[in-house]
Amino acid sequence: MPRPIRTLAAAGVAGVLLAGMAVAPAAAAPTTIAGATVSHRTSVKERLRVDRVPTPKLDWYKCYDYAECATVDLPLDYDKPKGATTEVAVLRVKARDQKRKIGSLFLNPGGPGGSGTSIALAAPYFLGDGLLDRFDIVGVDPRGVGASDQVRCFKSVKDQTRAYEGLNVAFPYTKAEEKAYVAASIRVGKACSTTGKPLSGAMSTAEVARDMDVLRRAVGDKKLNYLGFSYGSVLGQYYANMFPDRVRALVIDGVLDPTAWFGTGKSGDLLQEDRMRSAQGATKALREILKRCKPAGLELCPLAYGDPAALFETAAKRLQAKPLVIEDPDFGTFTFTYADFISYILGGLYGPYGYVDVAYLTQDVLTLTDPAAAKATRERARVAVVQRAVKAGETRRAFDFPYENGLETFLGVDCTDANHPKDAGSWPARAAKADKRDPYFGRLWSWASAPCARDTWTVRDEDRFTGPFNRRTANPVLVVGNYWDPATNYNGAVASAKLLPNSRLLSSDNWGHTAYGTSACATDAIDAYLLRLTLPKKGKVCKGDIQPFDELPEFGAAVRADVSKSDLAAQGAPRRGAPKQLPPVVAPLPIGTLTGR
Structure with missing residues (x-):
């Protein structure tokens, strides 16, 4: 049986938007050589942003017995490369066969707010031998997250605890719980928009993509190799569309449609869940x-x-x-x-x-x-x-120490990245409607973004990426969608593959969130593409090993x-006693304290 991944908890990994109105300029048109379409080029604006940042020298040191760690100071605002910086943590597990090394493979576990260093550290327990042999496995804690400079929306744990009161439910169901949840969401959103600045307004996916491009250069790779899970599929697609000519091999597994994530046009006034329909997949x-x-x-x-x-x-x-x-x-x-x-x-x-x-x-x-x-x-x-x-x-x-910023890292990305309705008070009616449409799970997924209400979360990132999301990359993007994914609806993979002109959709009939590690077929296909740039056949459908x-x-x-x-x-019916061993995933998902994608 293949080694399990997602949940990444099985590998020990500690592991769902209105900003400024600035719109990124369209990338240059794809070049052609002898009638063959090549890739779009990175826009002049993005080249100026990232390429004028000097290549960082990563001062690696041995950590966790078999890994190497480093930190690097990167621009808080890429329009001001000599201005304020934020410290970003990086971890790598070196390729076992250095003589035949292809390059570095960047991993992201999702969240948003998941630790890239943690998933890289766990790589020997879930990645295939071929990847471990031929790639340095690199994980980056996105700005504001984990071992990087942490976003803090409150001056003290006491202030945070008082503000969070009302969020300590998986999701609100009674009228009293809804009222308390809305009030807490407003408190948190306002705190992150004031005390949390400037980092809370500089955590958009676009900023992390820019960080990743600078770090790609720092590890010595001319083009990016990337494997992203869940929300990591958004980061992968942002990179692919912002830096389309800098992609060697990019795989996204458990895929969110970036236009649904972001909320283009009139859909920006809908709940993010109304656009992404995670609850539909769970139901x-x-x-x-x-x-x-x-x-x-x-x-x-x-x-x-x-x-x-x-x-x-x-x-x-x-x-x-x-x-x-x-x-x-x-x-x-x-x-x-x-x-x-x-x-x-x-x-x-x-x-x-x-x-x-x-x-x-x-x-x-x-x-x-x-x-x-x-x-x-x-x-x-x-x-x-x-x-x-x-x-x-x-x-x-519950203990008061240390300061736990898991919710704030999630919100720092989601609320800054995407468009959301204005009034937090509209969430109860919206969530109830979603639950009628997608029973049981509609409320749960809808409430995740409540602190992001535009009248509440007011800090903006003027340099967030707003598209286009249909750029042709130098090499194909492998899009992996799971029919039964309860968090990233399979429809998101279909939509993303249609958006990206140089992509291949691999469908998987497996159970759980994402496909890698729960389907030998999907796992082998992903490994083959990363190693040899060999795509699965069009229309390929894998089957999960566990049904x-x-x-x-x-x-x-x-x-x-x-x-x-x-x-x-x-x-008159079988009853269950105390289990000797619990299934791989049994934890509840209280949206107020845990990110879900």
């Missing part, structure tokens, strides 16, 4: 899993005793009516809400074994909300939910074996 994946449950039978799916979709709806409605209050002798009392349930389900869908989360967590909720359930069965379900909460950190005591209910993973088998026949007979 599609959930429905397909529930559809496949019944034919799989009770041996593989505990919901097969009835209509799985109806049972899921029953579990959701029971939690909507009344949250579960769970008492545990070790971790105390905590509440498990409808929003927690949906965010756990989405977290499960991020991994190839998400069908286990859907089936067993749903059954656990049905058991705990059923007064007639046997005591022993209820206890096993309680322990299972507690273990999930512990795994996700839900029951840990719902084809097998019961080891942790699921242990659960099933732990449920006695007498319990099953008493309850």
Whole structure:
């Protein structure tokens, strides 16, 4: 089985917009040689911005046993190359075969706000041997993120904690929660637009693309090699369109349509989720899993005793009516809400074994909300939910130190990059509408951008990139889309491939967020392109190595074996006990504290 990636948590990686009205000038027209179309050229304006920055000398030092680290000061504003700077952290894992090295391969894990140094450090655990042999693997913590100069929207943790009150839910569902969430979003947006400056207004994807081009030069590469996941697909497409003649091999996996991300024309007044439809992808994946449950039978799916979709709806409605209050002798009392349930389900869908989360967590909720359930069965379900909460950190005591800026790094990119509606107070109605369109997940994805309301987030980046997004690159862009991706809708990959005239779409019938590592076919195709510039055939569709209910993973088998026949007979349906091992992704996705793409 190929080494798993996305979730990148499996590899140990600590790992969804209105700015100024300045519009980047169109790039020069593509050149032609003997009738053959070559690439567009980097615009004069962008060449002046990045090329006049002296090539940095990276003072590498040994770190983390097998890696090398460095930091570099880059212009805060590329229109002022001799002005203020921001420190950017870089990490590389050197190619194992230096004599046959192709160059450096830049990685980005998404977020936005994900750590590039972390994914590069994890590279030996998930990248193919060919890539590890032939490339120095390079990760950059984008400006404001991780080991780079960190954006801070508040002067103290105390101020931040008070402002964040109201964001400590996966997503708001009740009227009171919505009111509190809007108020907190306004506080955070205003703080990032004032105290967070100037860095909060200089974190757009365009600025990171410019940083990457300077660092490409610093590592000695004439053209860029890049592999970007999730939001990293936006960064890859921005680079491809800003520096089209500087691309050697660029792969984007788990793809967002950049025009939907940015919000062109009238669509800029829509929620970002209304444009990208991440919830549509999640709903599609959930429905397909529930559809496949019944034919799989009770041996593989505990919901097969009835209509799985109806049972899921029953579990959701029971939690909507009344949250579960769970008492545990070790971790105390905590509440498990409808929003927690949906965010756990989405977290499960991020991994190839998400069908286990859907089936067993749903059954656990049905058991705990059923007064007639046997005591022993209820206890096993309680322990299972507690273990999930512990795994996700839900029951840990919150400490005030150190300053955690994860939400602010996400917002620093999203709110500065893209167009959003004006009034934060309009989010409740907009999110409810999205949830009717894409059940369960519409609200969750919609609320992610609430602090970005234009009347709230007022700091701007006059040099953000606004297109065009259809430039012809020197070498093809490989666009990888997953049919069942719960975060980056497959439609985004289709749209992006249509936009880029020199691209190839590789479709994948795999489960989880992104395709690399969960499909040997897709993994091999990506490696082949990066190594040899060999594209997969047009129309190629890969299949994921793991398909719902084809097998019961080891942790699921242990659960099933732990449920006695007498319990099953008493309850009329299989019940889940405490798992011996949790699936790769079980953490909820509280949008107020965790980025999702």
